[in-house]
Amino acid sequence: MNLLFDLLPVQATEYAKQVDALYLFILAISAFFTLLFVGLLVGFTLKYRRRTQDERPEPPHEHYTLELVGGAVLLALLMGMFFWGAKLYFKAQRPPADAMEVLVSGKQWMWKLQHPSGKKEINTLHIPLGKAVKLSMTSEDVIHSFFIPAFRVKNDVLPGRYTQVWFKPEQEGTFHLFCAEYCGTEHSRMIGYVRVLSQEAYDRWTMNLGDADETPVQAGGRLFAELGCIACHRPDAGALGPDLTGVFGHEVALSDGTTLIADDNYLRESILNPQAKLVAGYAPIMPTFQGSVNEEQLAQLITYIKSLSN
Amino acid sequence: MSSAPDTSATAMPKNYLNEKITVSSWLLTLDHKRIAILYLVSLLAFFLIGGLAALVFRVELMTPEADVLRSETYNKFFTTHGIVMIFFFLIPSIPAVLGNFLVPVMIGARDFAFPKINLASWYVFMFGGVLALIATIAGGVETGWTFYTPYSTMYANSNVILAVCGAFIAGFSSIMTGLNFIVTIHKMRAPGLTWFRLPLFIWAMYATALVILLGTPVVAITLVMIFVERAFGFGIFDPALGGDPILFQHLFWFYSHPAVYIMILPAMGVVSELISCFSKRRLYGYRVIVFSSLAIAVIGFFVWGHHMFVSSQSTFAGLTFSFLTFFVAVPTALKMLNWIMTLHKGSVSLASPMLYAFGFLGLFVIGGLTGLFLSTLATDIHLHDTYFVVAHFHYVMVGGGVMGFLGGLHFWWPKITGRMYPEGLAIFAAIVIFIGFNLTFFPQFQLGVHGMPRRYHVYPEEFQVLHIASSTGAMVLGFGYLIMGAYLIWSLKFGKIAGKNPWNARGLEWETDSPPPTHNFHETPVVRHPVYAYEYASETSNEPDVQSEKGHV
Known part of the structure; x- marks a missing residue:
């Protein structure tokens, strides 16, 4: 370049x-x-330059055509x-429905990334050529912004909610990844690379799991059981909480009579602040999980709940 | 600023500068002209501080690595540059200096409606300015001038509270000035000076004052919220406390976008005056320019969300703000059309103030058009928070705002000081400033298009060549300002005596002495003609225009 x-x-x-x-x-x-x-x-300046001091140009006529x-x-x-x-x-x-989802968490001053296979990496994002990739992003502290100039995409990464970008790389190679929102002392070092690999090379890379031994969906499922969510969120009739199968991406009726489409941010809010938008027909008995789960676990839980709708 | 006591035969008659020369007569003055001088001196000091901060980080940016500054210090320098230049130079620049001096004189009044509020505004401004300076000296501030939350409220390790207080307090000075402008323009115009006979500079001041009065209270309350969250931990913006960081951006830009018009409308007013005088005729489409100023002031309040296209505001909000933003372009473009049409069949002189007006036109056309890339959603997503944005707003704020201020300062300098500056040097400085400016900021468009994010201390090597060009330009620009400062100071004592109307301009300010007497006019002027009456000897006389031989440049 x-x-x-x-x-x-x-x-x-x-x-x-x-x-x-x-x-x-x-x-x-x-x-x-x-x-x-x-x-x-x-x-005009050349043509109408002042030639003598006693020039007296006509005042302009006011017309608005x-x-x-x-x-x-x-x-x-x-x-x-x-x-x-x-x-x-x-x-x-x-993003297209079949996009591969990578979880992104920004913090001062690094990008933490987790692939569907469970593989984790920091500041370098490996992705396969020709496949739509959707990033589901959140921040652990201040506002960051995920920017890949070669893809012309950028979105702020906020604490307390999820934002997205998606892209479908069509060229192998290594491209810049920048944090575009000023985030403190080492802002200009919160950079990395996007490496676009052939599908084959990506598969080889992602199968080499390293420290990760479960996928985000598996980890979320484990947490779902460990935290006791499963005790109430069951498919049978006597369940105290709504069954979460098929919830994501669909309409939910709330106790105040309104409806909404369950998205990442709604799931997040319902885990951290369950009473904010209560599902119609259920008592406000769910405790908050604020403080019991960290950002990574929260993202895994949500990924698991989303997997129940596939 | 002294009264330039001069024992020679050219000693000035009694005027606002030499009537009393004690320190207290300056510090307690209620004369709008002296208050304008107080503002001028203090604003130039802030401009110097802000400019030096920029020079330091431009030197740092000549190499990709960190060499002169540590990252923390670099961040403090760009923050100081932003806070000082925006809140303590650009926002007050033309209104507080030229507006303060000229509004009463141009409308034939003795002073503002509220002279004491006018003086108070300067003290309030200085109090805020000193607080902000203490914040930058004692530890510094590193939030950027935008104070984005939750960084500013919960994470920054610096004097955020003090800097926020400084900006908060300075806002009240703007409000006082704006209030004075509106009341004075409504109530104190000379006999015969109807609304549509007002000079366009006055209309620009009026539109600006409206924006100031409506917008500033919002930023004031926003700054208070930062204070409360940072000092007491009240959850307003930080999600960890149950707040919403995007709320801050809405509140901040609700003021700070209209603030762009607080900075540019006055410069447009100055340029209208310059183009009329140095084409020697009334402006083409006078009423269109008047209404375009008002339209910009109004529409300017509905476009703040275009700063937030990538912030995660809803798709619908993004669409709405993009759509509305394009409507600001129309009145702005009509102004450009009217200015250029004024030259057509005019009598165009390239005196130094006109060079600044041309500088304004050339730079503002680029600043305005590059705004289109940023109001268009898809292109903004790529360019947002890159050097493209930095270049764009410097073309508007410096290319527009500062060029307008300097053009006005040169144009009315003989009126303010009674003396002329050396025209040859002024032309040279104007050209150096124009070249230096373009060399500094044009490469930044290319940097931004290629993805260079703003506020980066270290950067990938491929960006270095353009950064070197930009830093070199900054030095040329600084050199241009230096020449200008030198000859302006020189002219205070040694400049040629200007006389009442050295440019053969029209407008009530040119009918009184230079410098004006303390009460502006020896007798109340009565306006007999439409504005810019170049076919008559003056606005108040029925004599036809006779070319005076005196000092026409």
Whole structure:
């Protein structure tokens, strides 16, 4: 990559190419208007430069045709940008259903990552070529931001909730991973790499489990039993809590008469603050698990509950 | 600032500067012109501090590794630069200096409606400024000027509380100034000076004052919330205490986005005056410019969420804020159109203030258009929190705001001090500043597009070449400011006597002496013509325009 001559950074996803097309469109419009404006500025200044001190130019006539036409043309161009940008934004907001989920936890000043196989790593994310990957991210302290320039994706990583980015790499190689939200002393060292491997190489890498001996789903299932969740959240009729099979991603009726779609953040809230949005028909008896589970365990529990909906 | 006592034949007649010269006559003055000078001197001191902080970290950034500063110190330097430049230079710059000096004179009044509040505003401002400076000297602050939570409230190990108090207190000074502007413009205009005869600088001050009055209380309460959470552990923003960090961003940007217009609208007002004077005619589309200022002030309150496209606000919120943001571009572009059309068939002179106006136009067109990349959702996601954003807002805030301030300072310098500065040096400095600015900030667009995040102390090697260019530019820029400071100070004593109207400009301020007498006018002016009446000798006279031979540049 040569920053002096390359207009754009490496495009390692199809989405990056689409964002760049929009970028070039706005760049062309900007360049056109800059040149037009500076051209008129220089042209008028030369043509109408003051030649004698007693020149007395006519005051301009007030008419608004130029203003209206100019404003309308501009607005049309701007709306074009808006809709184009919004369309891509929707795409960035919606990971495909079959995306592989990697858990990400940011903390001052490192990225902790865990793969579906249970494999963990820090600051380097290995992913397979050509496969959609969804990151489910949270922070253990302050706000961070997960930024991969080559994929044109970025999202803040917040304490106390989950955010997502997703991408589908189409080029093998090593790309920068940056923390983009200022997070304290070593902010500029909270960086790493994304390594895109062939599917085969990824499988080989991820099977080499190292210290991890269970997948997040397995760990979540174990916690689900150990913490006693299973005592109430059972499929049979006498259960004290709602059965969690098929809950994730579906509508839930709440005791206050409203409904919502159960997502990561709802599951998280229901574990840490169970009474906040109580499911209709159940008594408010569940204790909070705030303090009994750490971020990693919480993410594993949620991954397990999500697996009950597959 | 002395009264430049001069025993030669050119000694100034009695005016606001030489009427009394004791220290207490300055510190207890109720004269808006002297208060403007107090602000000018203090703001230039803050500008110097903020600028030096920037030079230090630009030197650090010439290499990818840490060599001059430790990371903690680097973070304190960029925070100091941001806090000082935004809260203690840019926000007050044009309103508190040029606005304070000119609003009463331009509308033919003796002073503001509330002179004591005006003086109080300076003391309040200095109190806040001193607190912020103590915070940066005694230990420093390393939160960034944006004070994002929960970092600022729970994790930062520095003088956050003191800095927040400084910014909080300085806000009240803005409110006092804004209040004075609104009341004075409503109630104290000279006979014949109807709303649509007001100079565009006055309209810009009016629109700015509205934004100040509506926005500043919100940032004040937000800063109080930081204080309460940090000092007493009340859970407002930190999720560990049951708070919401995104709430902070909403509250912060609800003020801090309109604050961008507090910084740029006044500069637009100055540029309107400059372009009119140095094209020698009324502005094209005067009313369009008036209403575009008001439109920017209003729409500016509905776009704050465009700072939060990657913050995890909802998709719907992202769409809404992106959509609304594009509407700010329209009135802004119409201003550009009207300025350029004023040159068309005008009588264009390239005196030094006009060079700054042209500098403003050239830089602001880039600053404005690069805003489009950031209001468009998909491109913003990539560019957000990179150097692209840094470059964009410096093109707007420095290329726009500071260029406007300097253009205005040069234009009204003879009115304020009674003396001219050396025009040749001024032109040279304007060119050096323009080149230095572009060399500093244009490479930063490219850095940002390639993914260089902002607020990075160390960085990957491939970014180094552009960082060196940027740092070199910062030194050129600093050199330009230095030349300017030197000849302006020189001119206080040795500059040529300016006379009433050295630029042959229109406007009531040019009909009184330079420097004006303490009560501005010897008799109340009566306005007889529409604004920028270049076809008449002045706004108050029915004589046709006769070219005076005196000192036209």
